[in-house]
Structure formats: C-alpha cells, structure tokens
Amino acid sequence: MVKYLSFFCLILGIFICNGQESDFVRGQLLDIESRQPVVFATVRIKGKALGVISNTDGGFKIPLKHKLTGEVLEISSMGYEKIEVPLSMFNDKTILAINMKPALFELNEVTVSKRRRRAVNFSAREIVYKAIENLPNNVSMEPYSYVGYYRDYQLKNESYNNLNEALLQVYDQGFNISDYETSKIRIFDYRQNTDFPIDTLGLKPYDYSKRTKTISNATLSGYGGNEFVILRIHNPIRNYKINSFDFVNRFDSDFTRNHTFYKEEDVIVNGEYLYHVSFELLGTKVEVKGDLYITQDNFAITGFNYITYKKQGKGDSEKTILFETKVEYIEEGGKMYLSYHSMNNSFRLATPPKLQLEDTTLDLNRNQFILEFTNLLDEKSASRLSNYDIIFNGEPLKFDAITIIGNEVSLIPDLDNKKSRDLFREIIYLANRDKITSENLRIELKRIKDEKGNLINEPDYENRKQFREFFVQELQLESSIVPKDNLLMKKNRPLFKNQPINKPDNFKDYWMNTPLPNIKN
Structure with a gap:
C-alpha cells in the first residue's frame, strides 16, 4: 500500500526545531494509535538508493536540497503501511510529525499484492532451518560496497551522552568470506558531537580486574578498541559461519540447537507476508528472547532481534536488558543486503566514593x-x-x-x-x-561512615547503556573494488583516534542523521 496521506491525516503536530541545522529538514514518525515513535523505519528518497533510518525517537533529517528539487520520501517499517510524503511539506524550522498506520490483516486480500502466503504449513523450527539453509542463495556472495552513518553513544538519565558519529564506506568481499579478515572500511568523516554532554567517566575502558566498568554476566572483547569492528562481529547473519556471540555462537550450526522456537502471527512489510518466529533460551543464568522475520517465498531473513535479560528476582518490577542486537536486511536485485544494525549493552560504572x-x-x-x-x-x-x-x-x-x-x-x-x-x-x-x-x-x-551512611572509600555504581549503531544510506553494488592506498580504517585502532580520513568527491551526498538531544517525546 503506497499512497499520499492527506494533509490533515499526516500532520500530528509541528514542533519548533530550536538550534537545528538550517540546511536540513526534520521529521518524526509516530504510531497513529499509540503515539509512540516508530523506530528504525526506512526513509528513502524515491527513485534513489539514498536515505536514512529513523532514530530511537522516531526522528530523521534530510538535506534541504532534496526538498528544493521536489523529491518525495518513501517511508516503510515492519508492521506498518508504506507511505510516500512529499518533501515540500517540510520546512527547516520545525519538525514535521508523521503518522504511521499499522498494516491490517483483515484487508490482506485487497491490500497485499506483492507476495501471497505459501500453502505449506511449516513449523517454526522448519522455517528457521530453511532460512539458514537458504542463506547462501539469498545473500550476496559477490563483493559489493555501501555507505552508511555510524554512531556510538551512552544513555544516562534517558539522555544521550558521549555521542560519536561517522560516515563510512564498507567494502564487503561477499558473505562466503570472513568479514573481519577481508572487509575494508574507508572513513569519510568522524566527530565527537559536542552538542551532547561529554562524560569522561563513562568513556573509560572496561576493567574487570578493578571492577570499575563491567558488563554483568558477560565480557566484551575490545578488538583493539575499534567500536565499528565490535558492532560487526555481533551480526550473526553476516558471520553465520563463525562464532559471533553467546548463545547464538555459529549461526549455521549452533543457533537452532541452542534455542526453542515458536510460530507467531505473520507480519506484513511493504505488501509482503513474512513469517514471524520468536525464540527463547532456557536453563541458563540469563533469560534470552528474540524474533526472526523471514520471507515466505524464498526464506530470506529480513529481521533478527536478540535480547538477553538479567533473570528477575522477587523484588524486580521489570526486566533489565543486558544485551540486545537488531539487524535488518533489505532486498535489492533478488539478494538481501544490510539495512541497519543496532547493538546495545548495559554496563555497571563505578563512580567516585561519596565519602573520601x-x-x-x-x-x-x-x-x-x-x-x-x-x-x-x-x-x-x-x-x-x-x-x-x-x-x-x-x-x-x-x-x-x-x-x-x-x-x-x-x-x-x-x-x-x-x-x-x-x-x-x-x-x-x-x-x-x-x-x-x-x-x-x-x-x-575502615568502617567510617558519613551522616548519610556512605562508607569510606566505597565506590557508588551507576547502570548505563552503551549503543553502537550503523545505518546504510546507499548501496553501491557496482563499486566493490577496494582502493589500493593507505587510507583504509585501521581495525586494531579506535574508530575515533588518529584514523585516516578520505572524503570522496560526492561527500555532500551523505549526512549524519544526528538524533534529537533527548530520547523522550
């Protein structure tokens, strides 16, 4: 279902955009029923393989020049109707709120036209087996490249801290070859965004000997401190033939053995039915839940969500997420390519003792x-x-x-x-x-306390979240030749520390989709 929404249906509200860049227009995607942000929706410029993914607040920004040339946005998200929005409806001083309508199953025979359900009634485990078995057919074994927006940040009191951003080009040599060993990355630009708070305490590396910064029930390899490499290792689809992370391990051989699967109600994406398979892991020190979204005609994986929770105690009112990774793929020319990858983990940070x-x-x-x-x-x-x-x-x-x-x-x-x-x-x-x-x-x-009961030299602890995210802005299926120069990213060095920078001639075609300062509406 692709259609223009009427002006009155489309606009939920207009928010003043204080201090935002004047050469961008901004929008925010909201569920028309719940008024919650629509997160990680695909926002593309119609007729071009160029766009962004909506942020945690449902927000996104598009360069003003695309409005001036009369472009139209195509917006799609899993479980929602696809819509088109003319950029002429935006201006550079406000944030345009856009309603997204859930896709309705009672209209499926009328509205769903691209692909129909398969008649065979597969079990949840059979669907997952077939999806893994068909990976070599559904993903590209040939080299290709893509340009995208990377960011990492921490959440403290529901606000972004320590936000780093970059524009990168990835040269992937094909799914049949090790990503870590063969994929090359060129950095177009990177920056520490000083519009957001910088918390030097949160920037310290993980330290499991002194327990000053740790992940509960887990460890996270540093890979030389390179944040982008850490993110890519935690994509079990791309790394389906190697050990990615517990408890997925090797996706092609361990995933189905380690988890229990359940068949959920189908979902609709862009007029296509998808299998929805949920899964869980029992009998461990943590609780694991997740979802797979798989096409019904060729069993291609379009979405993979994996969440590890801390097991709840009697007094716990809500679950604590220890680790989460979300990966989405899109189809282009009969093959599946990365759309976005988001990973976050909770960590405990020792803060200076209150009594010293x-x-x-x-x-x-x-x-x-x-x-x-x-x-x-x-x-x-x-x-x-x-x-x-x-x-x-x-x-x-x-x-x-x-x-x-x-x-x-x-x-x-x-x-x-x-x-x-x-x-x-x-x-x-x-x-x-x-x-x-x-x-x-x-x-x-020893044993000395202050009036509030703080013990001498006893550190206080804060629980925070660390995010690493990458959003593809443009697929370049014809641009797969790795440059033969010394301007590629050093994988054994932090992404934001003395890395070579190389801006292409068309650098202005890409932009950093910086989130709004606060994740709350």
Whole structure:
C-alpha cells in the first residue's frame, strides 16, 4: 500500500526545531494509535538508493536540497503501511510529525499484492532451518560496497551522552568470506558531537580486574578498541559461519540447537507476508528472547532481534536488558543486503566514593593529625580509634584520644607509649624537612561512615547503556573494488583516534542523521 496521506491525516503536530541545522529538514514518525515513535523505519528518497533510518525517537533529517528539487520520501517499517510524503511539506524550522498506520490483516486480500502466503504449513523450527539453509542463495556472495552513518553513544538519565558519529564506506568481499579478515572500511568523516554532554567517566575502558566498568554476566572483547569492528562481529547473519556471540555462537550450526522456537502471527512489510518466529533460551543464568522475520517465498531473513535479560528476582518490577542486537536486511536485485544494525549493552560504572579522605595535616603545635573528609561524619563510626591506622615505615602509630568536629577528625598520639613517642618524633623530624611521603607514611581507614551512611572509600555504581549503531544510506553494488592506498580504517585502532580520513568527491551526498538531544517525546 503506497499512497499520499492527506494533509490533515499526516500532520500530528509541528514542533519548533530550536538550534537545528538550517540546511536540513526534520521529521518524526509516530504510531497513529499509540503515539509512540516508530523506530528504525526506512526513509528513502524515491527513485534513489539514498536515505536514512529513523532514530530511537522516531526522528530523521534530510538535506534541504532534496526538498528544493521536489523529491518525495518513501517511508516503510515492519508492521506498518508504506507511505510516500512529499518533501515540500517540510520546512527547516520545525519538525514535521508523521503518522504511521499499522498494516491490517483483515484487508490482506485487497491490500497485499506483492507476495501471497505459501500453502505449506511449516513449523517454526522448519522455517528457521530453511532460512539458514537458504542463506547462501539469498545473500550476496559477490563483493559489493555501501555507505552508511555510524554512531556510538551512552544513555544516562534517558539522555544521550558521549555521542560519536561517522560516515563510512564498507567494502564487503561477499558473505562466503570472513568479514573481519577481508572487509575494508574507508572513513569519510568522524566527530565527537559536542552538542551532547561529554562524560569522561563513562568513556573509560572496561576493567574487570578493578571492577570499575563491567558488563554483568558477560565480557566484551575490545578488538583493539575499534567500536565499528565490535558492532560487526555481533551480526550473526553476516558471520553465520563463525562464532559471533553467546548463545547464538555459529549461526549455521549452533543457533537452532541452542534455542526453542515458536510460530507467531505473520507480519506484513511493504505488501509482503513474512513469517514471524520468536525464540527463547532456557536453563541458563540469563533469560534470552528474540524474533526472526523471514520471507515466505524464498526464506530470506529480513529481521533478527536478540535480547538477553538479567533473570528477575522477587523484588524486580521489570526486566533489565543486558544485551540486545537488531539487524535488518533489505532486498535489492533478488539478494538481501544490510539495512541497519543496532547493538546495545548495559554496563555497571563505578563512580567516585561519596565519602573520601580529602586532606591530612600534621599539627606540630598541638602534636596531632587532622584528617579532613569530604562529608559530615557519623560520630558513632568516626569516633572508634580502631577504624584508623597510621603506619610509619611499616610500624603502626598508637593513639589515645580522638575528637570530631563536622567533617574533621583530630587524632592524638599516645605519647606515653615509648614506641609511638619515638615514631611520632621521627615523623616530626622528617616533616620539618619536607621528607614525608606516601611511601613512608600510610593512612588506612575502615568502617567510617558519613551522616548519610556512605562508607569510606566505597565506590557508588551507576547502570548505563552503551549503543553502537550503523545505518546504510546507499548501496553501491557496482563499486566493490577496494582502493589500493593507505587510507583504509585501521581495525586494531579506535574508530575515533588518529584514523585516516578520505572524503570522496560526492561527500555532500551523505549526512549524519544526528538524533534529537533527548530520547523522550
């Protein structure tokens, strides 16, 4: 079903587009019934193999020049009617809200004309077997290339942080050859988007030894720190002959053995029936659920969603996603090609302790140590001498009195004890000569709390999400020859660190589909 929507049906609202680039027009796709964003919809310029994928907020942007030349957008998404929207309806100062209508099954005999259901009633497992068996026939074994928009970011308090963006060209040597070993990438441009908050704490690498940044129940190989390589490894369709990630493992041999499958109601995409097969994994420390969308005439995989959840405890009100990957393919010339790939994982980030020792002073006039803390102290825990160890040259110093005022603690040495008296005199001697260091004087604190119950040196933890996403803007089936120069991406180096940049002559044909600052409507 391809049609122009009437002006009144199409426009749900117009949002002021403060601070947006004047050389773009922006839209937002919304479900006409639920008013929720339509995520990862395909937005193409009609008659051209060029376009974008809608963001998490349903938003997208198109260069203004396409409006000036009278272009029309073709918009499609799984489970929705395909529509066409003239770019003349957009302007560069507002965001045009566009309704998407769910595809209705009661109209299937009238509206669905491209491909009909197959008469054979296959089971869910048989459908998946056939889809995997037919992969070599349905995907391109020949070299090809495509240009796309890459981004990675973190979500903190439902807002984007640490947003990096790039325009890339991928030279894929064909599905029968290892992607990691043979595919080459050229970087047209990349940037750290400073319009979004930069959180240096979240940028730290994963550290499983000190547990400062970890993924619960999982590890994530760094592949030299290259974010795009990490994303591509987690596409089990492209890597169907190698181990991609648990519990998919080798898609062609392990996936059907590891999961249980269920046949769901068919879905309609662009006037075509698709099999919808859901799956799950039982008997592990985590919970796994997912979906496959498969064409009914040649069993081509168009969509693959895989979600790993933390198992719920008795007090958990909702599921926590540990890992999720979404892959969608589109048909071109009888073969399936990547449309987009989105991957996200939850991680736990250790933040600086709320209660720390801020400063230490040796008061020579009153013969005492003064410890200054970051917060007001809980007197009960702070008044225990056993919670303080001051060690000089490996020997502990004894104290016989303590006073607490707000966030300061005064420790008075036991000068009646000869050993402590001698140690304290030596400390004074070195202090007068500025020779006290962390090597000869060490302060150890334990079980001390502040007024709010924060424990000394105990890190706090935040749960965040890390996203890596790639959206194809243009397929170039005739441009598959890998350039013979030194301007290809270094796979063992972070994508945004000292990589070669090479902008083609038609660089302005591509653009970064930067999301709106907040993912909420």
